[in-house]
């Protein structure tokens with residue numbers, strides 16, 4: 001979204017205190033920490049190189065010692081980088097901060113060179129001795145971490161082969177990805193409206209799809225299509241090339257399907273992905289029911305693709321920072337006093353930067369920083385109800401990161417599929433609180449509809465994207481190079497079941513696959529969003545059913561971080577991700593939300 005002027009904010013002066021990491025760009029401890037980390041890395045290499053990939057496997061005690069040492073070392077070398085990253089995000093136009101970021105990045109690379117051998121040796125070790133070593137009780141804490149490092153073993157080629165692939169990637173795949181990024185980011189879209197034509201950036205024309213005036217949205221969609229058509233030949237060629245490259249890669253690395261490498265990285269089986277996607281597809285009626293309601297609220301007989309983002313109401317109440325803080329704290333506190341206490345710490349000890357400032361990074365994130373410190377949150381608070389949800393979202397990440405510090409630096413991060421668990425769960429808690437404090441049905445309906453639309457974007461749309469991607473890879477294999485028209489057909493075919501006849505897809509919409517970066521950057525990235533969202537909705541449903549009994553189990557789940565595979569950790573909550581019935585829970589909740597919206601709309 002483009003904002004004309006710097007919006008006002010009641011979060012003035014809400015800035016973070018980074019002194020728990022370092023005291024400033026010139027803190028001498030940054031240099032000394034990096035220098036001693038380099039020394040430590042050299043000692044690490046001298047002590048363990050050649051001792052991991054040995055015929056009977058390394059001594060478990062030695063492997064434990066090395067793993068523990070590497071954990072401390074990674075944390076030491078990352079601390080300056082994390083600090084530089086945060087400092088830079090808070091003020092990106094300050095050259096000394098940019099310089100510190102490059103310096104710490106470069107230093108980290110230098111130090112890391114001494115540690116790479118460890119993973120390579122561990123990967124090269126045969127399965128039999130590896131299994132024996134991992135069975136040793138002393139390694140229990142790090143078992144998942146060490147096991148997980150070896151999952152790519154069947155797909156790794158010989159060292160010279162890997163080196164050639166790596167070297168050639170710069171002028172191969174990476175070159176095409178970069179060309180795609182540069183093409184898309186410099187594309188201009190003709191916006192013809194009221195007898196004027198403006199050339200707009202993607203961001204600018206995207207904002208017009210949210211305009212309350214239908215003719216603006218329609219013309220924006222036409223301009224968007226025109227911009228894509230002007231670049232279609234190149235974009236189709238880039239898609240074909242990247243898809244073919246992925247096919248070659250999968251064959252060389254002995255993957256049995258184009259989606260297999262992504263499933264492996266996500267620690268998830270194809271059966272789970274199938275269960276998730278088919279469950280979502282059984283609920284397309286929910287999507288269509290909602291869009292029928294939206295058409296009624298917008299007083300339109302027929303919705304077209306360019307009406308999907310039309311705003312329902314423009315006069316939403318504002319929410320100042322102190323109120324947002326109170327509402328979010330109360331939501332977490334009501335769920336669990338323990339969670340509430342952690343959330344209060346974020347505010348009291350100034351771990352949040354919410355003020356609007358020139359040069360500050362846009363958007364929002366929660367950085368886990370390092371376990372010996374604590375997470376930090378950055379956001380740009382503009383007094384909108386949506387910002388309250390963003391605050392609740394980032395604090396959910398913050399809570400997850402804070403609680404999982406206990407499992408240590410090597411295992412605190414979760415894979416993509418569960419990375420958004422605590423954030424979206426926290427949003428749901430706060431969403432319910434907001435529904436209580438704003439009794440006006442219009443406000444409640446607006447909040448509910450925006451929550452439903454977010455849910456659709458992360459569940460149903462991502463499944464559609466994945467279906468398109470599957471079809472594209474399959475058709476490329478069967479039919480050879482795919483012309484634009486064929487890709488358009490596949491795109492519309494993947495989109496139609498979700499929209500039915502409730503949202504009419506125009507011919508122009510057929511071109512709208514061609515700017516989506518996920519297809520180019522990380523094949524099959526999208527289903528993880530659907531996984532994460534439906535998982536949370538199902539957990540919310542479980543919380544409703546189990547009440548207080550759910551709370552400690554959920555907090556334990558967060559505290560476990562990434563110390564085991566998601567299906568194992570979730571299994572402790574009685575969740576079976578391979579059971580299609582489990583996915584029904586979350587889908588049913590989305591259906592209930594649509595019913596609530598219908599009821600609220602009837603009260604207007």
Ligand SMILES: [Zn+2]
Nearest residue numbers: 393397420423
């Ligand atoms: Zn998030």
